[in-house]
Amino acid sequence: MPKIRIHHGTTDLDVNIVTVDTRCVDIIVHDDLTVDMKVPIGMNQDMIQHYVKMNEQRIVQQYESCKMRNHQILPVTLELENGRIIYRSGQKLPYLGRMDLILRIKFHEEDEETRIYDDENPDGSRVLTIRTDNDDQNFLRYCVMRYYKKCAAQIVNQKVYDYGRDMKLAFNHVKISGQVRSTKISIPKLTYKNLEIKDQKTLWGSCSRQKNLRFDWKLAMLPEEVIDYIIVHELAHLKKMNHSAGFWAEIEKVMPEYQECRRWLNKHGKEYEIF
Numbered sequence: 001m002p003k004i005r006i007h008h009g010t011t012d013l014d015v016n017i018v019t020v021d022t023r024c025v026d027i028i029v030h031d032d033l034t035v036d037m038k039v040p041i042g043m044n045q046d047m048i049q050h051y052v053k054m055n056e057q058r059i060v061q062q063y064e065s066c067k068m069r070n071h072q073i074l075p076v077t078l079e080l081e082n083g084r085i086i087y088r089s090g091q092k093l094p095y096l097g098r099m100d101l102i103l104r105i106k107f108h109e110e111d112e113e114t115r116i117y118d119d120e121n122p123d124g125s126r127v128l129t130i131r132t133d134n135d136d137q138n139f140l141r142y143c144v145m146r147y148y149k150k151c152a153a154q155i156v157n158q159k160v161y162d163y164g165r166d167m168k169l170a171f172n173h174v175k176i177s178g179q180v181r182s183t184k185i186s187i188p189k190l191t192y193k194n195l196e197i198k199d200q201k202t203l204w205g206s207c208s209r210q211k212n213l214r215f216d217w218k219l220a221m222l223p224e225e226v227i228d229y230i231i232v233h234e235l236a237h238l239k240k241m242n243h244s245a246g247f248w249a250e251i252e253k254v255m256p257e258y259q260e261c262r263r264w265l266n267k268h269g270k271e272y273e274i275f
Contacts, residue, residue, distance in 0.1 A: 004037075004052045008060050015052055015059065019043070025051055029062040029260065031267065065225065066260060078274065085274045087140040093128070094272075095151070097223030100125040105140065108133055116143050144275070145199065151220040152197045159231045160195060160213070166254050169238055204230045204269065207237035218272050222265075229261035 003014045015027075016036045026038040037059075039048055052059070079086045087103060095101040104127055114132040121127060130143045193211045200206065200216035207213055213234055219227055232255050240247040251258050 004049060006052065006056050006059065008063070013059065013063060017048055027055060027059055027062065029059070029066045031066065031263075033063065033066060035059060035063060062257060062260065065257065080274055081137070083274060084137070084141070087137060087144060093144070094221040095126060096220065097226070102127045103144070104129040105135075106131045107135065114143065116147050118147065141275070145217055148220050149197045149217040152215060152217050155220055155227065156195065156197065156215050156231065159228065160235065163228070163232050163235055163254060167232075167235055167239075167250070169235065204265070205234040207234045207241070209241060211238060218275055221272060221275070225257075226261045226265055229255060229258050229265065232258065 002017045004017060006013050006015060013035055016034065018036050018038045019041045020038045022038065022040055024038075025040070025043075028036045028038070030036070037048075037052065039051070078091075079088070087105070089103060089105040091103050092099045093101040093103055102121075102125060106129060108131055110133045112131075112133060114130070114134065116128070116130050118129065119127045128144070128147055130140065132139070132143070134140075194213070196212070196214045197217050197219075198214050200214060203214075203216065204219060205213070205215045215230070215234070219230065222230075229251075232251050236247055236250040239250055248258075255261075
């Protein structure tokens, strides 16, 4: 397989040239950090060299993103029981792809109200504290879920607004009160009806035909760019309620690198079912 080498800092990246029966050129960075560039059969070497040089920055960005996502997978050392994580004081939980949310469980006297709160350490890590008199694992899971639901709601609300505006989902014609205008002005208005954070069981997100958006509470655990992909995916369903070529084109308009995030989610998404 022919290769073209590009320089990235102190690292040399080999781009494997793969000829395929296609009209398009496609660049893929695999999980093992190998880089393939698929080119049409018969494309001459000078043109291939030119295309690699022209897309060198894009290749490096995809390489670095993939390298970062490889560091954002769950460790295999998490203690499980019946397929569920065992919540213990001092263990680390994922937050936005980093294993730096420290769980503290403080047991107090009976009949005191359970409290759930978080603090930030000087190094930027967070501490989730659960003060309770209940050591049942199902109850502790419920407490952790409540915390993540709150985090996910804040993250999703902002990202839905930002991406919805970028995707120009719909417009609402408004008038300025007290003024007479010959033409109406338009402000962005998202077309969803309800936005919920739930325990989705098997789905990270969903969009109903009634335009209700639902997202799983574990969303806040994922790498941020993967969260972005899930949200853009569901927002695209407000335009197209299918998975046609037009649907994927809507995603690609605002997130050209969505395929890498989709592959990461397909490979690692089920790992989060332990929570």
